[in-house]
Amino acid sequence: MKIEVEVVMFSAGLKARLYTVRLPGQAEAETTRFFNRMLTDVRYKSDKRFGTALRTLLDWLDRIARLEGALLRLFRTGEGYGQALPIDKGPLRLYCYRFDDRNLLVCGGGIKTAQTVQDSPDCLPHFNLMNHVVKALRRQHVGPERLPTNAEQAYILEIDIPDDEYPG
Secondary structure (H helix, E strand, C coil): CEEEEEEEEEEECCCCEEEEEECCCCCCCHHHHHHHHHHHCHHHHHCHHHHHHHHHHHHHHHHHHHHHCCCHHHCEECCCCCEECCCCCCCEEEEEEEEECCEEEEEEEEECCCCCHHHCCCCHHHHHHHHHHHHHHHHCCCCHHHCCCCCCCEEEEEEECCHHHCCC
């Protein structure tokens, strides 16, 4: 199916701008939905690793925006176009796409329960969404110069995503 997603500003710091994606009919962007979902997940409240992993993800996003930028060396390449934040340990994954050192698209993520993302049912829809967004960005030659410069703006991007991969 073809859908229009909004690419919106998530955060901006001295070193990088962070963007996220909002799906049709959703009030919150994918990154916000991820953090809200993790904060209300029963496993988060009962497993100390979730709290540590969530704080680590937030610290990395802050570090990228304020201190270092989206430097290539900070990201793990994966099985698709998207990349995961450089967190090797812990149960959470948050998928990103690095435009350049000053611009990062952060999407959603999930709880990684297996060695590969394809075998982690909570991560896979978010990983697939990130890859479909990146394919559309590349196909339409969308770079950071076309993205919003403030929180009130949105860039509308049409993506193709199979019905069975839609995470909405």
